Amino acid sequence: xxxxxxxxxxxxxxxxxxxLSLGFTLVVYLASRWAGRNRLDKGRMIDFGILMVxxxxxxxxxxxxFADGHLLDYINLCxxxxxxxxxxxxxxxxxxxxxxxxxxxxCHPENKNCFAWISFSxxxxxxxxxxxxxxxxxxxxxxxxxxxxxxxMGGWTIMLGLAWGRMGCFLAGCCFGAVTHDHFGISFPKGSxxxxxxxxxxxxDTYREASLPVHPTQLYEAIIAFVIxxxxxxxxxxxxxFDGQVFIFAMVSYAIGRFSLEFIRSDERGAFLxxxxxQWIAMAxxxxxxxxxxxxxxxAA
Numbered sequence: 454x455x456x457x458x459x460x461x462x463x464x465x466x467x468x469x470x471x472x473l474s475l476g477f478t479l480v481v482y483l484a485s486r487w488a489g490r491n492r493l494d495k496g497r498m499i500d501f502g503i504l505m506v507x508x509x510x511x512x513x514x515x516x517x518x519f520a521d522g523h524l525l526d527y528i529n530l531c532x533x534x535x536x537x538x539x540x541x542x543x544x545x546x547x548x549x550x551x552x553x554x555x556x557x558x559x560c561h562p563e564n565k566n567c568f569a570w571i572s573f574s575x576x577x578x579x580x581x582x583x584x585x586x587x588x589x590x591x592x593x594x595x596x597x598x599x600x601x602x603x604x605x606m607g608g609w610t611i612m613l614g615l616a617w618g619r620m621g622c623f624l625a626g627c628c629f630g631a632v633t634h635d636h637f638g639i640s641f642p643k644g645s646x647x648x649x650x651x652x653x654x655x656x657x658d659t660y661r662e663a664s665l666p667v668h669p670t671q672l673y674e675a676i677i678a679f680v681i682x683x684x685x686x687x688x689x690x691x692x693x694x695f696d697g698q699v700f701i702f703a704m705v706s707y708a709i710g711r712f713s714l715e716f717i718r719s720d721e722r723g724a725f726l727x728x729x730x731x732q733w734i735a736m737a738x739x740x741x742x743x744x745x746x747x748x749x750x751x752x753a754a
Contacts, residue, residue, distance in 0.1 A: 468624030476617025477506050480610045487606050493598065501592055505585045512584020516577035518570055520723040520730040531567035540653050542661075577722075578615065579711075579734040601696025601749050608703035609690070612682035615707075616675045623671035630668025631719040632656070638666025646720065668717045677710040697749030701742045708735035708742075 481502035488498035518524050529536040539551055539560040546553045546560030553560055589607070593600050622628040626645040632638075640663045641647040647664035651657045656665060685703045693699055712735040723730040 469618075469621035469627070472621025472624065473618045476614040476621075477502075479617065480614040481506070483610050483613070484606060487610075491602065497596065501589075504592070505589060508588040509581035509585040510576070511581075513576040513578060513581030514570065515584070516580020516730070517575040520577060520580070521575070522721060522723050523575070527570045530562060530569045531565055534562035534565055537562050540649065542659070577730075578618070579731055582611070583734070599696065601700075601752065604697050604700035604745075604749075605690065605693070608700035609682045609685040612678045612685065612703055612707065616678035616682065619671045619675035619678065623669060623675070628671050628674075628718065628720055629664075630670035630673075630717045632665045633668050633717075634666065637669070639669045640664050640666045650719065650721070667719065670714055670718050674711070674714055677714075678707065681706045681710070695750050695753030697745060697752075701746050701749070705739055705742050708738045711735050 481499055484502050485495045485498045488495045518527060526537050535552070539546065539549065539562065541549065541551075541560050543553050543555075543560075549560065550563055551560040552563050589603070592598075593603055619628070626641050626647060629641065629645075629647040629650075632651070642663055643661045645664060647667050648657060648662065649660040651664055652660035681703050684706075685699050689699050689702045712732050715729045715732050718729075725733065
């Protein structure tokens with residue numbers, strides 16, 4: 454894990470942003486090629502893909518702010534920074550130019566920042582997926598594209614893009630799993646999100662040491678997404694009985710995989726009634742896909 458990936462002079466590229474960008478580029482390229490083979494406007498498909506990415510990033514950021522438990526911190530950063538706690542030690546607090554409270558052993562931001570939510574960190578995939586899906590409904594209807602065929606194309610391309618994004622999560626150290634002592638557990642370096650989380654939970658004396666081995670849930674999800682994309686494209690697509698079937702397969706398969714992975718994730722994220730936000734959305738997506746199954750099947754008939 455390297456939070457800056459690589460340097461070019463004073464310029465450094467965050468691994469998550471870089472891998473996500475590569476995934477988006479690949480998806481848009483494959484979608485444009487698919488459009489050409491299916492006699493659709495390739496230029497318009499590229500526009501569609503870029504706009505989907507933009508709406509997806511907005512939706513991912515919005516869900517992160519409202520569902521991952523950070524909304525109050527963002528508000529207080531703009532109104533009263535003393536109400537915001539940075540869980541760092543005195544040395545890092547000084548480096549961040551914060552205010553160290555020796556009594557509580559907490560660091561607080563010194564200055565207001567009403568734009569802290571605008572950053573390359575803090576994204577929630579399902580928020581991006583929902584926002585992009587809502588935009589795609591409008592776009593597809595506006596240009597009278599075949600909805601089922603477009604959805605099928607999205608079924609496997611979305612999974613490919615997600616796989617690249619999760620590899621970026623692994624390089625950034627976010628979205629980590631619970632502690633495990635199995636042979637496939639991975640220890641993230643000192644100062645990583647995993648070591649900081651374990652320090653706050655009392656499992657480590659300091660976050661300036663490597664984390665305890667955790668499930669690499671980022672890689673689990675990347676593998677799941679790659680497998681779903683491969684099966685959707687090479688198995689389901691050639692044998693589909695109606696347009697939309699590939700999309701339904703991909704979304705239901707991912708929802709089941711994501712729902713299961715949430716049980717072994719350990720990073721901070723929202724929950725309601727003991728069920729995480731992503732699990733609630735996964736269940737909702739399965740319900741929507743059941744509805745779409747009958748809609749697409751009826752249209753084919």
